[in-house]
Each structure stands twice: as structure tokens, then as C-alpha cells.
């Protein structure tokens with residue numbers, strides 16, 4: 653069975669895709685913040701539904717060179733900056749979270765009468781999505797990817813943030829593949845704590861993030877596309893996880909079985925990312941040394 657899910661949100665459907673638009677800026681162009689920070693645009697690194705991302709040289713007002721950063725430009729209509737401001741606010745809250753791409757600077761500006769938010773992030777490299785093109789990753793590395801994401805989500809849960817958009821394109825590796833970090837908080841929200849006072853309600857708020865980790869693991873070992881709708885009832889999430897278990901069985905992924913069982917139990921009660929991490933690492937006992945590795949000369953350390 654192929655797991656096919658639909659992840660993209662209404663907001664993405666309603667917005668004109670940034671990747672379909674002409675480049676917002678050109679190489680060599682200088683963008684200045686109100687406080688005098690300078691960004692010199694370099695090569696385009698990528699684009700998505702909301703933003704175009706460019707390599708840039710960042711110089712502070714006092715002349716201090718901050719080096720090369722990844723500048724994400726998000727266009728918005730005048731007076732409709734709520735989404736970009738929320739993204740900035742959440743990114744600031746996430747500053748202490750390990751393995752989240754660091755935001756170095758953010759400001760709004762107007763270019764050719766268009767309104768933009770500029771987010772300057774630490775520059776990272778390939779995404780997990782591009783790593784997975786035409787190959788699968790080995791069992792220990794699949795577990796490592798899941799383990800890191802669960803650790804991030806545990807911290808986000810403590811901060812009251814739900815990510816709501818986990819897929820392999822949101823995980824970036826540094827150039828030597830030693831570290832992997834989460835990016836793109838465009839869909840993230842702050843959980844309304846007061847409205848979710850019961851344990852069950854809290855679990856429900858975070859259920860999509862937790863369930864999406866199971867889908868991500870499947871993605872690492874199959875050609876399934878990881879997709880799902882965030883707004884589901886608990887029983888609908890439990891049903892989705894039944895589908896994931898079938899996929900695990902059919903794709904020789906029994907190492908993640910205990911994790912999905914634990915996740916299904918937690919969907920009905922108290923959501924603990926730490927317990928999920930333990931259940932995931934328990935899967936290592938089923939590790940098969942003959943499993944495929946993608947380790948090649950061009951894919952070193954982190955995936956070893």
C-alpha cells in the first residue's frame with residue numbers, strides 16, 4: 653500500500669506560489685533594514701509556496717561582517733502582515749530550541765511598491781527531501797532523523813508551539829551532514845493553552861505533529877509522500893496510524909513498530925515526546941546489519 657497524504661494547507665492554496673513568480677531580487681542587489689543592516693543578494697537557494705530564498709552577505713550597521721546567510725523573502729499585501737509577523741514571533745520564541753535553524757535578523761521593507769518580510773537565517777545545505785531522491789536511508793539514520801525531530805517537538809511542546817508542517821523538505825543538513833535542523837515555521841501556531849486545559853485536549857493539539865513523525869519515518873524508507881491534514885479527530889489520527897502500521901509491515905520497517913504502537917496509545921491519553929523517543933530507540937534491537945546504506949563517497953558522516 654502506498655501512503656499518500658495531503659499536507660499543504662488552505663493558506664498555501666490561496667497564495668500565489670512564490671516559486672512561480674519572477675525573482676523578487678537580483679544578484680548583487682543590496683537590501684537595507686531600518687536599523688542599517690545590509691544584505692547583499694547572491695545566488696538563489698530555493699523557493700516554496702510562500703518565500704524565495706537567496707544566499708546573502710550580511711553586514712551589520714557598525715560594519716561587522718556576519719558572513720553568509722540564507723535570506724527568505726516573503727511577499728504580503730499592505731496591512732496583511734499578520735502571517736509574517738506570527739512567523740517572526742514564533743521563530744523568536746524558538747531561538748533556544750536545539751536543531752531549529754537560527755533566525756539572525758528579520759524586518760519588513762518595501763520594494764517596487766511591494767511589501768516584504770526579510771528573514772535572515774543561518775545558511776544550511778541539502779534537505780532530507782533531496783537526500784531521499786532515488787534512494788532510501790538506512791535504519792540507524794532513519795531512527796536518528798526521527799529521534800532528532802521528536803526532541804525538537806518536545807521542546808516546542810514546552811514552548812506551546814505546534815509546527816503543523818513536517819515533511820522531508822523542512823529538514824536541512826549542514827554541509828558535512830553532521831547536523832540536521834528543522835526550518836520553515838510558516839505554518840506553525842501557538843497553542844491556545846487556556847482553551848486546552850485537559851490532558852486530552854493538549855494531546856489533540858499536538859497530535860498532528862506527533863503523527864507526522866511516523867509518516868516521516870515511512871518516507872525515509874519508501875517512496876511514499878508524507879502528507880496529512882492537521883485538523884483531525886483523535887480516532888481519525890488513530891486510523892491513520894493503523895495505515896502506517898500496514899505500510900511498516902509491507903516495507904520491512906518493523907523497527908518502527910513499537911514507536912507507532914506507543915504513539916497510538918498516546919493519541920488516546922497523554923502525549924510524551926520523551927517516551928516516544930524511548931519507544932523509537934527500542935526499535936534498534938531489530939536493526940538488520942544487511943539493511944541498505946546510502947553511504948557513498950558523496951554522502952559522508954551524518955548518515956554513516
Ligand SMILES: Nc1ncnc2c1ncn2[C@@H]1O[C@H](COP(=O)(O)OP(=O)(O)OP(=O)(O)O)[C@@H](O)[C@H]1O
Nearest residue numbers: 697698699700701702703705722773774775776836
Ligand atoms: N537556512 C537555509 N539554508 C539554505 N537553504 C534554505 C534555507 N532555508 C530555506 N532554504 C531553501 O529554500 C527553500 C524554500 O524555503 P522554505 O521552505 O522556508 O520556503 P516556503 O515558501 O515556506 O516553503 P514551503 O512551500 O515548504 O512552505 C527550501 O526548500 C530550501 O531549499
